[in-house]
Every structure is written in structure tokens, then in C-alpha cells.
Amino acid sequence: MGAVFRTQGLSKVYDTGDLKVRALDGVDLELFSGELAVLLGPSGSGKSTLLNILGGLDHASSGKVWFRDMDLSAMSDRDLTLYRRNHVGFVFQFYNLVASLTARENVHLVTDVAPNPMRAEDALAQVGLDHRMDHFPAELSGGEQQRVAIARAIAKRPEVLLCDEPTGALDSKTGVQVLEVLRDVNDRLGTSTVVITHNAAIRQMAHRVVYFLDGRIDRMEVNDARMAPSDISW
Numbered sequence: 140m141g142a143v144f145r146t147q148g149l150s151k152v153y154d155t156g157d158l159k160v161r162a163l164d165g166v167d168l169e170l171f172s173g174e175l176a177v178l179l180g181p182s183g184s185g186k187s188t189l190l191n192i193l194g195g196l197d198h199a200s201s202g203k204v205w206f207r208d209m210d211l212s213a214m215s216d217r218d219l220t221l222y223r224r225n226h227v228g229f230v231f232q233f234y235n236l237v238a239s240l241t242a243r244e245n246v247h248l249v250t251d252v253a254p255n256p257m258r259a260e261d262a263l264a265q266v267g268l269d270h271r272m273d274h275f276p277a278e279l280s281g282g283e284q285q286r287v288a289i290a291r292a293i294a295k296r297p298e299v300l301l302c303d304e305p306t307g308a309l310d311s312k313t314g315v316q317v318l319e320v321l322r323d324v325n326d327r328l329g330t331s332t333v334v335i336t337h338n339a340a341i342r343q344m345a346h347r348v349v350y351f352l353d354g355r356i357d358r359m360e361v362n363d364a365r366m367a368p369s370d371i372s373w
């Protein structure tokens with residue numbers, strides 16, 4: 140399998156006047172096509188900063204980052220926006236749904252502008268919400284709202300799905316349902332997936348686990364046997 144992301148000496152320094160924070164400090168990383176990778180590490184170790192750079196939401200301060208053969212580090216803001224639009228789905232801890240739109244309409248927001256989208260109905264069926272399409276976010280549980288957010292993210296058929304604490308706001312039972320959806324998307328659609336979590340148990344469902352410490356990669360593990368989300372508990 141080829142590398143979907145590759146970084147070389149990737150560093151990010153946040154400069155807030157008097158204080159300079161080195162959020163990433165020379166990260167060399169490869170993530171592979173079709174894999175589900177979990178990023179673990181203490182708070183402040185640089186996980187979200189890396190995800191934001193991989194997703195084209197932010198620029199590195201130095202070093203290189205490639206998505207396949209596209210050098211993201213050399214791209215203008217406009218090209219990064221197009222990269223995000225065409226290739227990347229995001230899922231965040233808080234679902235960021237539009238409260239005045241139904242589940243179906245929230246997904247339509249993306250399918251209306253994507254070049255080769257799924258039907259909104261198919262994306263919602265993929266996450267097991269075909270019976271809730273015309274509900275508003277307030278009429279859905281937290282886990283269901285997160286599944287709508289995942290449907291919205293996958294509806295444009297992105298090559299990569301980047302998830303920052305997707306179960307962070309959910310109880311463990313609902314969190315497991317969301318993880319099952321992420322695993323299904325990875326298995327059935329082959330979408331390369333990166334999941335940040337504080338929950339170390341989730342590493343058991345990953346192909347690859349990357350441990351961050353102080354803006355660096357501390358170590359990496361490859362799982363020979365992956366656990367089903369339903370067998371993971373926390």
C-alpha cells in the first residue's frame with residue numbers, strides 16, 4: 140500500500156507575542172492508504188496540530204508534508220482549500236451540524252458542491268441513519284448527531300477521513316457505535332482514516348497506532364490483530 144500522507148521534519152511553532160510554543164518538533168511520519176491510524180498522546184503533545192496540517196487547515200512552520208504526490212507545504216491557501224474540498228472529510232468532537240437543517244439537508248450542504256458525491260440518503264444509510272433523515276439535530280442523540288457528521292464527511296467520497304476526538308463528547312456505549320461506523324467506512328469504502336483520541340483503548344481497533352510526546356513521535360505500533368469496536372470497553 141502506498142503512503143497517503145508523508146511528513147519530513149515537520150515543525151509548527153505558534154508565536155503568540157512573548158511566547159513561542161513548539162507544537163510539532165520535527166515529525167517524520169508515513170500513513171498508508173486504506174489504513175485506520177489512531178494518534179495517542181498527552182494533552183498538548185501536538186496531535187490536533189498535525190491533523191490540521193494534514194487536512195490543509197493550517198500551514199507548518201518548517202518541514203514538508205505530502206498527500207500522495209501533492210506537496211501541501213508548497214500550496215497557497217486557495218489550493219489548500221481546494222485540496223480540503225476535494226480530498227478530505229473532517230469529523231470533530233462537537234458535531235458542527237446546522238441546527239435549522241434536517242440530517243438529510245446537513246448532508247446536502249456537501250453533496251451540492253462536491254464533484255462526485257454519494258446521494259445524501261446513501262451516506263446516511265451508510266451510518267445506519269436511514270430512518271432519521273428528516274430529523275433536526277435537536278431531535279437526535281449525541282451519537283446520532285455524530286453519525287450525521289460522519290455521513291456529511293463521507294458523502295463527497297473523500298480519500299481521507301480525519302477525526303479529532305470523534306467520541307470525546309459521547310458515553311462509551313454511544314462512542315462504540317460511532318467507532319463501528321468509522322470502522323465500516325474504512326472497511327467498506329477503503330477510506331484512509333486518522334483518529335485522534337484520549338482514549339487509549341481505541342488503539343485496539345487501529346491498523347497503526349502513533350504515540351505523540353512533546354511534539355514528536357514517541358513510538359509507533361502496527362496491530363496484527365484488530366479488535367472490533369464492540370469488544371472495546373472503557
Ligand SMILES: Nc1ncnc2c1ncn2[C@@H]1O[C@H](COP(=O)(O)OP(=O)(O)OP(=O)(O)O)[C@@H](O)[C@H]1O
Binds near residue numbers: 161162181186187188
Ligand atoms: N492556535 C494556537 N496558538 C498557540 N498555541 C497553540 C495553538 N494551538 C495549539 N497550541 C499549543 O500547541 C501545543 C500542541 O497543541 P495540540 O492541540 O496540537 O495538542 P493535542 O495533542 O491535540 O492536545 P489535546 O489532546 O489537548 O487536544 C499545545 O501546547 C497548545 O497549547
